[in-house]
Amino acid sequence: MQMGIRSTIRRLDTGSDFITEEGNLILDCDCGEIQDADTLAASIRNIVGVVEHGLFLHMAERALVSDGADVRTLFK
Secondary structure (H helix, E strand, C coil): CCCCCEEEECECCCCCECECCCCCECEEEECCCCCCHHHHHHHHHCCCCCCCCCCCCCCCCEEEEECCCCEEEEEC
């Protein structure tokens, strides 16, 4: 893809495509570390056919991040 994002169609355990209630596909994207989330969100939003993205920007004051062993709290 032009933005350098690797994407795959989300699939059900049966192997068929996951289709939303509105009849849309969901793409799971591997963006790596996002340097400028606002710009990325705007770029994704400008792609024809994109309904929404999963970048929840400016919605929380803290995030709990785990690597499977430890949990870190990140603050705004």
